[in-house]
Amino acid sequence: MAGHRTKQPLQHLESAAGNGLLHRRAFLTGGAAFAAAVTGYTLSDTAAAQQLTDAPWSKGRGAAIQEYGTPSSFEKQVIRTLSNPRGEPRTQHGRTPHHLLNGTFTPNGLHFVISHSGNPDIDPAQHRLVIHGMVRRPLVFTLDALGRYPMVSRMTFVECGGNSAPLFSNQPVQADVQAIHGLVSCAEWTGVMLSTLLDEAGLDPKATWLIAEGADSLALSRSVPITKALDDAMIALYQNGERLMPGNGYPMRLLLPGWEGNMQVKWLRRIKAVDAPAMSFYEARTYAPILPDGKAYQFYFLQEVKSFITHPSPGLALRGPGLYEISGVAYSANGRIAKVMVTADGGKSWAQAALQEPVHAKAFTRFRLPWRWDGGPAVLQSRAWDEGGNTQPTRAEIVARRGQTRTPVTNLGAFPSQHYNGPTSWGVEKGGEVKHVYA
Amino acid sequence: MFTRETVRRCGRETMRRWRGAGVQGVRGCVLAVALAVFVSTVVRAQGLGQPITEAEIAAWDITVMPDGRGLPAGSGTPEQGSKVFAAKCALCHGPEAKGGTNAALVGGAPLTSGIETTKTVANFWPYATTLFDFTRRAMPWQQPRSLSNDEVYAVTAYILALNKIIGPNDVMDAQTLPKVRMPNRDGFITRFPERMP
Numbered sequence: 001m002a003g004h005r006t007k008q009p010l011q012h013l014e015s016a017a018g019n020g021l022l023h024r025r026a027f028l029t030g031g032a033a034f035a036a037a038v039t040g041y042t043l044s045d046t047a048a049a050q051q052l053t054d055a056p057w058s059k060g061r062g063a064a065i066q067e068y069g070t071p072s073s074f075e076k077q078v079i080r081t082l083s084n085p086r087g088e089p090r091t092q093h094g095r096t097p098h099h100l101l102n103g104t105f106t107p108n109g110l111h112f113v114i115s116h117s118g119n120p121d122i123d124p125a126q127h128r129l130v131i132h133g134m135v136r137r138p139l140v141f142t143l144d145a146l147g148r149y150p151m152v153s154r155m156t157f158v159e160c161g162g163n164s165a166p167l168f169s170n171q172p173v174q175a176d177v178q179a180i181h182g183l184v185s186c187a188e189w190t191g192v193m194l195s196t197l198l199d200e201a202g203l204d205p206k207a208t209w210l211i212a213e214g215a216d217s218l219a220l221s222r223s224v225p226i227t228k229a230l231d232d233a234m235i236a237l238y239q240n241g242e243r244l245m246p247g248n249g250y251p252m253r254l255l256l257p258g259w260e261g262n263m264q265v266k267w268l269r270r271i272k273a274v275d276a277p278a279m280s281f282y283e284a285r286t287y288a289p290i291l292p293d294g295k296a297y298q299f300y301f302l303q304e305v306k307s308f309i310t311h312p313s314p315g316l317a318l319r320g321p322g323l324y325e326i327s328g329v330a331y332s333a334n335g336r337i338a339k340v341m342v343t344a345d346g347g348k349s350w351a352q353a354a355l356q357e358p359v360h361a362k363a364f365t366r367f368r369l370p371w372r373w374d375g376g377p378a379v380l381q382s383r384a385w386d387e388g389g390n391t392q393p394t395r396a397e398i399v400a401r402r403g404q405t406r407t408p409v410t411n412l413g414a415f416p417s418q419h420y421n422g423p424t425s426w427g428v429e430k431g432g433e434v435k436h437v438y439a
Numbered sequence: 440m441f442t443r444e445t446v447r448r449c450g451r452e453t454m455r456r457w458r459g460a461g462v463q464g465v466r467g468c469v470l471a472v473a474l475a476v477f478v479s480t481v482v483r484a485q486g487l488g489q490p491i492t493e494a495e496i497a498a499w500d501i502t503v504m505p506d507g508r509g510l511p512a513g514s515g516t517p518e519q520g521s522k523v524f525a526a527k528c529a530l531c532h533g534p535e536a537k538g539g540t541n542a543a544l545v546g547g548a549p550l551t552s553g554i555e556t557t558k559t560v561a562n563f564w565p566y567a568t569t570l571f572d573f574t575r576r577a578m579p580w581q582q583p584r585s586l587s588n589d590e591v592y593a594v595t596a597y598i599l600a601l602n603k604i605i606g607p608n609d610v611m612d613a614q615t616l617p618k619v620r621m622p623n624r625d626g627f628i629t630r631f632p633e634r635m636p
């Protein structure tokens with residue numbers, strides 16, 4: 001077992017908080033001994049030293065390379081979970097398997113997708129983007145024309161306003177990180193700044209909103225304040241270096257870094273400058289969460305600071321007492337992540353996690369912290385702060401302000417409310433199994 | 440990117456620095472403004488957007504505003520709407536809009552019943568124009584934008600009448616629809632007022 005190796009010279013590692021949390025410096029000072037002692041969550045036991053022989057794949061010719069690569073055949077379990085795999089006439093969701101990924105970028109094939117009427121199969125040569133309304137010169141752009149503007153690349157997360165909704169359940173849901181937080185992903189997006197195109201069209205200074213509309217069968221439409229459009233909005237043409245995936249808006253989408261995913265209209269075909277919001281279906285009804293007193297929040301816009309632990313998490317069991325790396329992602333619509341604190345005793349004591357550099361604004365930041373698990377019960381939780389000083393509210397604060405369901409959530413595909421940015425607690429049981437709990 | 444906003448921001452920054460006599464920053468800002476002008480000239484010179492007229496955009500310009508701007512000519516009554524609904528909507532939304540494989544469009548519990556209360560036309564939607572807009576742009580699911588404007592007005596009137604928001608003989612058109620007062624019109628709180636234009 002991995003556990004017995006931890007009895008080697010690592011007892012000196014500096015403690016940082018209760019129940020075994022170690023100082024993040026251990027990553028730097030622990031060296032090879034530290035690495036050797038860390039237990040993997042999913043890897044099979046490290047084999048004892050033995051006579052090495054050539055494996056079959058080392059003795060024959062390898063396979064031909066593919067024109068477009070796909071992951072190893074041993075990685076078939078690393079897939080999105082689908083809410084509506086046969087494309088029946090209702091919304092489809094594909095959720096990102098955060099517990100099976102590492103780093104900060106989501107591979108394009110695993111980026112979350114929500115499609116309210118399926119993904120349109122758009123011929124890019126025939127696709128058009130129109131900018132009109134309160135502008136001096138209504139303009140139409142081809143994809144080819146947009147490709148000739150100065151390009152900008154930026155890393156940013158995109159998150160559905162309904163991500164993490166199962167955490168509004170009055171009882172902890174028995175679900176993994178993919179089911180709970182799978183509707184957020186992070187990518188490098190490349191495209192043309194929307195401000196450039198609005199400038200060319202001659203935006204009327206009296207215009208205060210844009211209506212963005214897609215070329216999907218719903219002609220999905222959202223109203224966006226001009227201030228956001230002129231700040232950092234982009235017409236995204238590339239996703240992690242290649243053209244957008246169909247589910248993420250091919251051939252172009254509106255990118256509003258840090259804002260509600262549904263506003264970042266995919267398959268974008270029309271932008272109309274106006275002087276008021278349109279009160280479209282998705283802003284007037286869907287993404288307006290009900291509050292306990294019967295009122296509802298409107299124009300939520302921001303995906304506020306949030307973090308969650310991906311390793312360990314339900315499905316990634318601990319394999320006996322020993323050293324582990326706790327890691328997860330943090331992100332905020334309000335800029336860079338400044339700090340992530342981690343607890344292993346349900347919030348009684350906290351240790352500061354190491355942040356993976358570079359830390360980009362409005363993008364996933366990977367945090368890590370070493371932990372010596374003694375084999376006893378533990379409750380893990382992370383809490384992030386952004387550079388604006390915003391932090392995640394506690395669950396009690398969320399329940400007080402936003403409410404919770406009256407009966408336990410059993411349908412994980414339901415959205416009892418939206419915009420949950422409180423903590424996520426993982427309970428580690430004696431045997432090493434991890435379960436979602438409230439703490 | 441350098442935009443008018445950058446220039447504006449730089450202007451404010453310059454004013455602030457002058458007051459504080461931070462000459463270095465002023466020079467930086469002057470440079471940034473000069474560069475912004477240069478970049479925006481280059482981009483403008485490209486002129487890659489082709490002119491298009493509002494008439495040419497008309498088929499795509501289906502946005503309806505809460506005050507009624509964008510509503511097309513045409514009209515419909517609840518009675519006319521009941522026929523359209525039975526033929527084209529009831530398959531998913533059930534007979535008399537009581538719900539089927541998709542949402543019920545009549546009734547609804549009070550919003551104080553819990554945060555997960557199902558949102559309906561009657562208990563939630565703040566504007567009747569949204570009902571027209573969404574029906575026209577997205578319904579019926581399998582054949583969006585196949586209804587005539589008269590049919591959309593009629594179905595809208597039918598659903599509003601089923602919910603007793605309008606009378607059984609009220610005619611919905613570009614003048615009457617925006618005047619419909621929805622029950623939950625004042626039920627909303629702007630989450631981030633400082634982000635609103």
